[in-house]
Amino acid sequence: MSSIHARIPADLAATIRKETNWSLSHRLRHGAQSVLARAYPRVFGMIREPSWLFFDLVFPILGMCSFVFLLRSRGVDDAWVSATILASALLTFWTSVIWMMAGQFRWERDSGNLTLYITAPVGLGPITLGMAVGGALGMAFRAVVIITAGTVAFGATYEIREPALLALTLLLGVAAMYALGACLAAFFLISGREADHLGDLLNEPMQLLGGVFAPIRSLGLVGMVAIGVLPLAPAADALRQIAIPQLAVSGLLPVNIELLILVVMVVVFSIGSRYALRYIERVGRAGGKLLTRAD
Amino acid sequence: MSVDLLGTDSAAAVEVRGVSRVFKAKGGPVTALHEINLRIEPGELFGLLGPNGAGKSTLIKILSTLLLPSAGSASIFGLDVVTETDRVRRIMNLVAGGDFSGYGLLTVREQLAMFAQFYGMPYREGMRRVDEQIEAFGIGEIKDRKISALSTGQRQKLNFARSFLNEPWILFLDEPTIGLDVSAARDVRDRVRAFQAAQPGRTVLLTTHYMAEADEMCDRIAIVDHGRILAQGTPAELKRMVQKESLFIVGVDALPPTMSVANLRAIPGVISVAMRDEATPDATGVGSPTTRLAIGLKEDGALGGVISALAGAGAHLREISKSEPTLEEVFVQLVGRGIAESSEEPRSE
Numbered sequence: 001m002s003s004i005h006a007r008i009p010a011d012l013a014a015t016i017r018k019e020t021n022w023s024l025s026h027r028l029r030h031g032a033q034s035v036l037a038r039a040y041p042r043v044f045g046m047i048r049e050p051s052w053l054f055f056d057l058v059f060p061i062l063g064m065c066s067f068v069f070l071l072r073s074r075g076v077d078d079a080w081v082s083a084t085i086l087a088s089a090l091l092t093f094w095t096s097v098i099w100m101m102a103g104q105f106r107w108e109r110d111s112g113n114l115t116l117y118i119t120a121p122v123g124l125g126p127i128t129l130g131m132a133v134g135g136a137l138g139m140a141f142r143a144v145v146i147i148t149a150g151t152v153a154f155g156a157t158y159e160i161r162e163p164a165l166l167a168l169t170l171l172l173g174v175a176a177m178y179a180l181g182a183c184l185a186a187f188f189l190i191s192g193r194e195a196d197h198l199g200d201l202l203n204e205p206m207q208l209l210g211g212v213f214a215p216i217r218s219l220g221l222v223g224m225v226a227i228g229v230l231p232l233a234p235a236a237d238a239l240r241q242i243a244i245p246q247l248a249v250s251g252l253l254p255v256n257i258e259l260l261i262l263v264v265m266v267v268v269f270s271i272g273s274r275y276a277l278r279y280i281e282r283v284g285r286a287g288g289k290l291l292t293r294a295d
Numbered sequence: 296m297s298v299d300l301l302g303t304d305s306a307a308a309v310e311v312r313g314v315s316r317v318f319k320a321k322g323g324p325v326t327a328l329h330e331i332n333l334r335i336e337p338g339e340l341f342g343l344l345g346p347n348g349a350g351k352s353t354l355i356k357i358l359s360t361l362l363l364p365s366a367g368s369a370s371i372f373g374l375d376v377v378t379e380t381d382r383v384r385r386i387m388n389l390v391a392g393g394d395f396s397g398y399g400l401l402t403v404r405e406q407l408a409m410f411a412q413f414y415g416m417p418y419r420e421g422m423r424r425v426d427e428q429i430e431a432f433g434i435g436e437i438k439d440r441k442i443s444a445l446s447t448g449q450r451q452k453l454n455f456a457r458s459f460l461n462e463p464w465i466l467f468l469d470e471p472t473i474g475l476d477v478s479a480a481r482d483v484r485d486r487v488r489a490f491q492a493a494q495p496g497r498t499v500l501l502t503t504h505y506m507a508e509a510d511e512m513c514d515r516i517a518i519v520d521h522g523r524i525l526a527q528g529t530p531a532e533l534k535r536m537v538q539k540e541s542l543f544i545v546g547v548d549a550l551p552p553t554m555s556v557a558n559l560r561a562i563p564g565v566i567s568v569a570m571r572d573e574a575t576p577d578a579t580g581v582g583s584p585t586t587r588l589a590i591g592l593k594e595d596g597a598l599g600g601v602i603s604a605l606a607g608a609g610a611h612l613r614e615i616s617k618s619e620p621t622l623e624e625v626f627v628q629l630v631g632r633g634i635a636e637s638s639e640e641p642r643s644e
Contacts, residue, residue: 012337012496013306016372016464020382022415030415037412045400048441112396116457119359121384122413285363288318288353292361 022121034122038130042100043137056142060095061149064088067213068154079246082157085150086239087212089143093174094210094232096139098202101181104131105189105280112293118284124277128185132178158243165255166242172262173235179269180231186276189290190283212236215250223252231265234258306373308465308498309335309358314367316353316522327353328522330367335515337372337464338495340487342513343502344626350522351502352469358500359389359467371465385415388463390454392473399443403434403453406442407460414461421460428456432486448479455483459490466490468501472508484512506622516622518629525629534620537628540566540591543598546614547605550586554608562604564597565590585613 022030046052067084108114117127150156160166184202188195207213209222210232216223227233238258241251253261284290311333318325328350335341343351356362358369360380369376374383397406404425411421429438432452437445445453451471458466468487472480491497503509509516510530517527526533550570559568569589590601598615605612 013372016386019464020374020385022385026415029417030412033412033415033418037409040405040409041398041401045398045405048400112391112394113398115361115391116389116396116410117413118361119384119387119389120410120413121381121415123381127413285361288316288356288362292356 030122031126034126035130035133038127039134039137042131042134046138056092057145060088060092060142060146064146064150065153068150077246078156079244081154082244083240083247084213085147085154085156086158086243087236088150089146090173090232090236090239091207091212092139092142092146093136093177094206095203096135097177097181097184098199100135101128101131101178102184102188102202103195103199105185106195109189109291110293115292118281118291124281125274128182128273128277131185132182135181136174136178159245160243161245162242166239169235169238169242169255169259169262172259172266173231173239176231176235176262176265176269179266179273182273183269183276186273186280189280206230206232209233210236211252215247215252217250217252227252227258228261231262231269234261234265238262307334307370308337308339308496309333309341309369309371309500311354311358311369312367314354314357314364314369316350316357316362317365326522328357328364331522331524333517333524333527335498335500337498338491339514340491340499340501340512342509342516343500343519344504344506344509344516344622345502345519346504346630348521349519351519353522354519355389355467355469355500355502358465359387360384385461386464387467388414388458388461388465389467390451390458390469390471392451392470394454395450396454397442397450399441401442402439403442403445404429404438406453407457410457411460416461424460424462428459431459431489432456433482448475451475451479452483455486459486462494462497464497466497466499468499470502470504472503472505480508484508487512506626510622518626520630526625530622533622533625537620537625540593541595541598542618543590543592543601544614544616544618545588545590545601545605545612546585547588547610547612548586549584549610550588551608551610554605554610556588558608559588559590559601559604562597562600564593564600566593567591589618 064085067088068081071080071084105114108117117124151158184198188198191198209219209226210216210230211219211223211226212232216227216233216237219226223233227237234253235258237252238255241248241255251258280290284292311331314328314331315326316328318327331350331354333354343349343354345351353362357364358371358376360376360383363377371383371387374386376383398409401409407425407428408422411425412418414421416424429435432455434449434452434456437449442450442453451474455471466487472483475483487499491499501509501513513530515527515529516533518525518533526536528536556568556570559565567590570586571589572584572586590598592598592601595617602612602615
């Protein structure tokens with residue numbers, strides 16, 4: 001072959017230099033495109049599987065109904081029925097964080113996607129952000145369906161005096177949850193088979209500690225700790241106080257403080273996830289097994 | 296370390312210098328690569344041929360930035376794979392055999408569009424290339440089909456289409472045709488050749504344990520076993536390594552009484568002569584006797600003397616062909632066993 005042992009033409013060298021020297025604007029555009037590209041299958045892909053849609057909606061609604069029936073049988077104030085419906089909607093995001101964020105990289109690794117992500121010029125950051133954006137948008141639809149179904153079926157009422165504050169709280173709560181999910185994605189990948197148990201641990205026990213279906217105030221010191229580390233706790237507590245004023249007295253902390261806690265969580269977990277993703281790439285490249293599918 | 300390619304007269308597409316890789320294992324460290332040295336020129340299709348566990352995939356993982364070497368260094372077009380990973384990833388792509396990557400709920404076109412975004416090209420340019428690859432791989436009929444509904448061959452064509460989206464300067468193919476039927480394997484091989492022909496300088500590093508594939512596709516081949524490169528060169532060079540003599544098969548209708556094997560052996564340049572009688576079907580389908588002579592020569596030029604001697608003795612020549620060793624024979628000679636029987640003790644690749 002003629003090119004063997006031939007000199008590299010100057011234009012080829014220049015082309016390669018140019019191709020590998022991306023400007024900041026190129027990198028920003030690339031990052032944004034990658035986020036949207038990774039979000040796409042989460043938003044549109046899942047709509048294509050009617051059975052998934054059915055189970056994703058019906059099971060949470062059934063869970064919500066069981067809580068509502070229990071509350072009604074005990075003669076609890078209807079405000080707590082409304083709170084339960086709100087909590088069920090919030091939990092759709094939390095469940096997605098556990099299984100579609102924290103557990104996602106293991107699935108991506110086993111399907112071969114993680115190898116392609118690592119070897120692509122995109123990096124795991126935009127991929128993870130795309131997972132979060134797509135997951136949050138997909139779950140928002142489910143949350144709306146759950147609240148609508150609960151409100152219609154059980155006559156729940158909400159008194160939203162500050163819709164902007166409610167939206168901000170929801171946004172921060174969801175952002176904090178998904179940022180935590182991004183950190184956990186790296187942790188779950190390293191944990192191997194133990195990740196399944198970790199997933200279970202993050203489900204019902206965290207619902208209890210997060211005070212999702214009951215006033216977190218009743219958990220005392222444990223509740224205080226939870227509200228400082230678990231995004232579910234301040235988000236649920238603040239949303240209850242904003243949307244159901246009768247329950248404001250059951251709030252553990254003022255809404256503004258809880259919003260501040262959520263902001264801190266978003267920042268801390270986002271920075272943490274950045275380090276965690278770098279860490280798994282470093283460990284994976286050093287060890288040889290973490291990032292690639294077992295043959 | 297970054298190398299200034301402009302003005303460099305010897306920057307290789309791939310340069311591997313003393314690379315070793317040791318894996319931790321329960322029974323103690325396992326050395327998958329021993330001080331590998333390798334140089335691949337731009338535009339080459341280079342093959343790594345070896346059995347399972349030879350270290351081929353380990354080397355590809357190091358070069359494709361998935362794995363760090365334990366020692367040594369490697370570069371792609373002058374870019375260090377350890378310290379300049381981001382830049383290396385901008386000019387490379389990877390296809391592995393038996394790959395089931397992607398999202399089953401996406402269609403073929405959506406999947407390619409997603410990766411086009413990951414590879415950093417502007418949206419419209421990305422979609423143009425997606426449609427180009429769909430056309431090139433002949434997967435237009437399935438472009439709106441979900442990934443989960445594709446056959447193995449279709450999925451691998453999709454993987455190849457994905458790998459060409461960013462028009463990589465270096466394409467790593469790790470056992471890419473494994474599990475494919477003959478037709479699908481031929482299609483992807485043709486496409487790789489077309490890609491290199493259309494874009495000079497694009498380099499392909501292929502690992503395979505299919506001898507015929509390596510022989511047919513590769514400009515040069517390195518035979519790898521137990522983490523070491525045993526030999527490298529063009530397929531013809533490798534074959535010459537194991538061929539002690541030029542072997543010709545000469546068919547004559549019958550050896551004349553005045554000509555014997557001993558006479559042939561006495562011709563200058565002849566090393567060996569073996570004779571066997573065979574029946575060759577003639578035009579009427581009836582077999583006619585043919586004597587085939589396997590003649591080993593010091594060099595090809597000695598054949599003239601043999602032919603002259605046979606013709607002078609009145610023999611009628613029916614055929615002359617040169618017999619070359621296969622890559623399989625090269626492999627057996629170098630490794631000491633066939634590739635099919637070399638799959639024991641898989642390593643931590």
